[in-house]
Amino acid sequence: MNIKKLGIVIYGKCSHRNGFWEEWLDKAKELIYIIGHTATHIGVTGTSFSEDLRTLKHCEGKVKTVIASGEPVKSLSVYSLPKDYHTCLDDNCWLCLSITHKSEQYEKYQNYAYCELNFDECNEELVRQIKNMLLGFIEIEECEIFTMDKPQVPFNYVFKGMGEDIRKYPTLNILQKTCRS
Numbered sequence: 001m002n003i004k005k006l007g008i009v010i011y012g013k014c015s016h017r018n019g020f021w022e023e024w025l026d027k028a029k030e031l032i033y034i035i036g037h038t039a040t041h042i043g044v045t046g047t048s049f050s051e052d053l054r055t056l057k058h059c060e061g062k063v064k065t066v067i068a069s070g071e072p073v074k075s076l077s078v079y080s081l082p083k084d085y086h087t088c089l090d091d092n093c094w095l096c097l098s099i100t101h102k103s104e105q106y107e108k109y110q111n112y113a114y115c116e117l118n119f120d121e122c123n124e125e126l127v128r129q130i131k132n133m134l135l136g137f138i139e140i141e142e143c144e145i146f147t148m149d150k151p152q153v154p155f156n157y158v159f160k161g162m163g164e165d166i167r168k169y170p171t172l173n174i175l176q177k178t179c180r181s
Contacts, residue, residue, distance in 0.1 A: 003150040004119040004171075008127065009158045010134045012141035012180070014099040014111045021067045021076055024137055025060070028078035028095040031133055035117055035126065037080035037092045046074030053079070074098065093117040096155075097137055113138045114158050119147050145176040 029039040041053045047066045054063075056078070067073060075098035082092060096114045113134040127145065148154040149171035157169050166172055 004147055005116050005150050005154045006119045006122050006127070006145070006147050007114065007116050007154045007158060008130050008134065008143075008145050009112055009114045010131070010138045010140050010143045011112045013139040015137055015139055016099070020137070021073050022064055024076055024097050025064070025078065027133055027136070028076075028097075029056075031095060031115070031130060032078060032080050032093055034129065035080075035093050036121060039078050040081050041079040043077040043079070044073060044075070047071040053081075093121075111138060112158065114155070116154055140178070141180050143176075143178040144174060147171075147173045147175065 025042075032039045039056050042056045042059060042063060043053050044050055044063055044066075048071060063076075075096060077094055077096040079094040080092040094116055097112075098114075099111045115130045115134065117130075131143070131145075146154070146157075148157065148169060152169050152171050157166075157172065
């Protein structure tokens, strides 16, 4: 069975403020619940707590303590993973906020907020809610809503700054694209 994913990504300037990362964590968990899942795992980079995926239940307090101590955070992801998952790509849904993405090959964007969920769980109102939540953390330069088959790994398309060569993503279907003028 091939699963189709919906991706919503906003690239732009970070709306960083006091309590920013704690707010992102709380909003991401809330949004996953609204989508119909439970937030189960967290991934954070840039702090002394940076490591692979960790269960939210066991480390949320520790992550919040590290963030509150002032350690710089580069990205924070919140996932809903099934009990039998093998990798983070097995997600039911996940949200990622990255404010320092830099790559010599993909320099177009440095900051983005992203949500990926199963297409069959979407409706117009939910997409609007997700987009509005993401806009609370990133000042829009460009926004894209798209679908892609899960095996194509939609996040690779996002991470590479909307893919320089979209032919690499044959199942990509761009539903909406918005650029700030």
